[in-house]
Amino acid sequence: MYRFLLTSRWWGINAFAVLSIPxxxxMGSWQLSRFETRVDSHRAAQTQADDARTATAEPLADLLPVSTxxxxxxxxxGGRYDTEHQLLVPDRDLDERKGFYVLTLLRTDGGKALxxxxxxxxGDADSRTDAAAVPAPPAGHVTVTGALQSSESPGSRGVQAGGLPKGQLGIISAATLVNLVPYEVYDAWITAPGAQGAMTPVPPAAAPGSGLDLKAFQNLGYTGEWFVFAGFVVFMWFRLFRREAEAARDLALGIAPDEPAGPAGPAGTEGPTPPSGPDDGPGDAPQKRSPAGAA
Incomplete structure (x- = not known):
């Protein structure tokens, strides 16, 4: 009854199912592992951030290049602040409040700027009143300690690609700053834990790729999709198999498949129209014979 499984058609169906299900x-397991990796890195980043707050500061050169x-x-x-190139980084939110960062380049003892x-x-970086509230950086040689951060990218939160007035910066990165200052810049930046005047310290951000962002939940969604695809293949194979098995069983019992009805005859009756007699002309109706002996 299951000889249909040996036909070329079913060889193709079985091969597709055997290859597609694994x-x-x-793919579903791989996407799930990607999500679990991001969860683990997020936990590790949180633990690392907690440890970094109490850890002893290390020389900048020992921590470069920036990694997770x-x-x-x-x-x-250590170095001196470049007061002539102080920049404002607009549209940076902190605790759901609108504002801007105050960025100053530190000309380190090694020559590069940090x-x-x-x-x-x-406030608004475009406002002269708000910009005037920025305190001047310390003069002379200073030693600065802060949380090390990697350069921002165009996809980072809050960045602006361009179109900013002079004195403002959209992306905190060496690639952007080298076009604004006449000296080399480290491919990193730090956020100071203490702030002057009315400024609020900026908390360090998590390393790129270590947080539970949209991509992490996309991996989780793709996991469900791949498993659903595998279940759909199993469902369709079983449905086709059951239909073929029922058809084979009916043939074994001598039950022929239903044949389509013939064309409809006159007045909605089925079957062909009986042929007319030799004396019947077109449109002639059959004549009644009178009873024998009738006049």
Whole structure:
């Protein structure tokens, strides 16, 4: 009864099912592992951030280049602030309040400049009143300690690609700053834990790719989709198999499949129209014969 499984058609169906089901399960498991990796990295980043707050500051050169392990750790550097190139970073929210960062470049003893976010102020960077409230950086040689951060990218939260007036910066990165200052800049920046005047310290951000962002939940959604695809293949194979098995069983019992009805005859009756007699002309109706002996 199951000889239909040996036909070329069913060889193709079985091959598709055997190959697609493990593939869907593999892809679903891979997406799930990606989500679990992001969860683990998020937990590790939180633990690292907690440890970094109490850890001893290390020289900047020992923590570069910035990685997921060194991001958020306390770095120390010495030098002088460049008061002529102080920049405001607009549209940066803090505790659901609108404001801007105050960024000043520290000309380190090694020659390169280190961007330092000295703090956050509420208001609008385009407002002269709000910009005038920015306190001047300390003069002379200073030693700055802060949480190390990696350069921002165009996809980072709050960044602006361009179109800003002079004195403002949309992306905190070396690639952007080298076009604004006449000296080399570290591919990193730090956020100072203490702020002058009315400024609020900017908390360090998690390392890129270590948080539970939209991509992490996309991985979780793709996991469900691949498993659903595997179940759909099983369902369709079983449905086709049951239909073929029922048809084979009916044939074994001598039950022929239903045949379509013939064309409809006149007045909605089925079957062909009987042929007319030799004396019947077109449109002639059959004549009644009178009884024998009738006049």
């Amino acid at each position: 593939f869907c399960l593999f 392990e060194t991001s958020g750790r306390q770095a120390v550097a 961007p330092v976010v000295r703090g956050w102020l509420p």
